[in-house]
């Protein structure tokens with residue numbers, strides 16, 4: 001009998017609803033065609049437009065829906081024009097990460113063809129690494145609670161042993177499973193600024209202790225500034241990199257740039273009991289409403305959701321469908337037709353989603 005999974009859906013702001021609708025439709029079709037799982041989507045209102053209407057950016061009802069769900073899908077949230085009284089933007093995704101302890105922000109960077117990357121890939125080279133961004137503390141710790149006076153502003157960078165240990169364990173486990181799948185040498189790189197900050201020396205010490213517990217895997221360190229350089233010069237040398245929240249936020253956009261843009265960059269924020277799947281990009285107010293948003297980062301994030309649920313619940317069909325969904329998108333990216341204007345194409349959001357559907361369900 002098919003096992004049923006509840007999926008909380010945050011449709012979000014700007015292009016959010018435009019990329020979420022075709023993604024849910026594809027997922028629903030995959031589930032319908034499968035006799036081993038079923039997906040039930042539950043809307044969770046939140047975000048900047050919701051705040052502008054109601055004064056609440058993340059209603060308790062939506063938080064409860066998220067907590068009770070088997071997984072959470074989220075498109076982009078936030079609009080530059082809608083702000084809290086303190087001047088910061090509406091960002092319920094940060095609240096979700098903190099409230100559900102989603103410490104591991106998993107942001108894969110995959111380039112299999114040189115069609116969209118700004119880099120010149122040496123013959124036979126592919127880029128395939130995963131950035132794991134700590135997502136609950138670091139320099140985001142006082143987000144929304146920073147102290148600002150007339151003369152100075154302070155935010156706190158927090159690194160805890162408890163979260164760092166879980167983060168590094170996650171990164172080493174990921175490297176092990178990538179090695180088993182033949183996708184990397186089994187190497188974890190700790191990205192920090194331990195040459196300047198004691199907090200990062202502490203981060204590195206905890207990393208080294210975890211590395212010692214994983215003698216079957218390789219471990220090394222890199223400073224964050226040099227990492228930005230190496231991501232451009234020789235990105236194929238990375239396997240799993242693990243880093244602090246703000247560093248990961250910045251480096252993951254660089255990773256998106258390597259792939260050909262934010263429209264191709266998926267992510268998952270994973271904790272012990274919950275996970276949110278969302279693209280790395282924002283609500284793209286500059287193109288919202290024009291029907292040309294690239295849905296691939298959202299669809300690839302949905303594929304990561306199927307991977308995660310399938311592994312967690314030992315549902316092989318779900319894992320297979322995650323891989324099929326990713327393969328369909330990668331095929332379209334490699335062919336370069338049926339892509340949206342951000343990738344140099346003329347497809348609209350719905351055309352790009354239809355191209356995925358055609359590859360999945362062609363007779």
Ligand SMILES: NC(=O)c1ccc[n+]([C@@H]2O[C@H](COP(=O)([O-])OP(=O)(O)OC[C@H]3O[C@@H](n4cnc5c(N)ncnc54)[C@H](O)[C@@H]3O)[C@@H](O)[C@H]2O)c1
Pocket residue numbers: 015075076077078079080089093262263278279280281282283284285286287292293294295297342
């Ligand atoms: N995860 C999130 O929800 C998230 C992430 C980043 C920014 N934001 C919010 O989104 C709003 C806009 O931020 P921004 O402009 O700095 O970043 P953005 O990611 O929304 O846009 C940056 C550029 O990339 C383009 N772009 C992004 N996604 C695209 C897609 N799927 N298809 C085609 N083009 C795409 C946009 O058109 C824009 O030119 C802000 O309010 C910001 O706080 C949200």
Ligand SMILES: CC(C)[C@H](C(=O)O)[C@@H](O)C(=O)O
Pocket residue numbers: 077078091093094249280282
């Ligand atoms: C929109 C913003 C709050 C968010 C972050 O800073 O984490 C985004 O940039 C991301 O990368 O998911």
Ligand SMILES: [Mg+2]
Pocket residue numbers: 249250253280
């Ligand atoms: Mg970001």
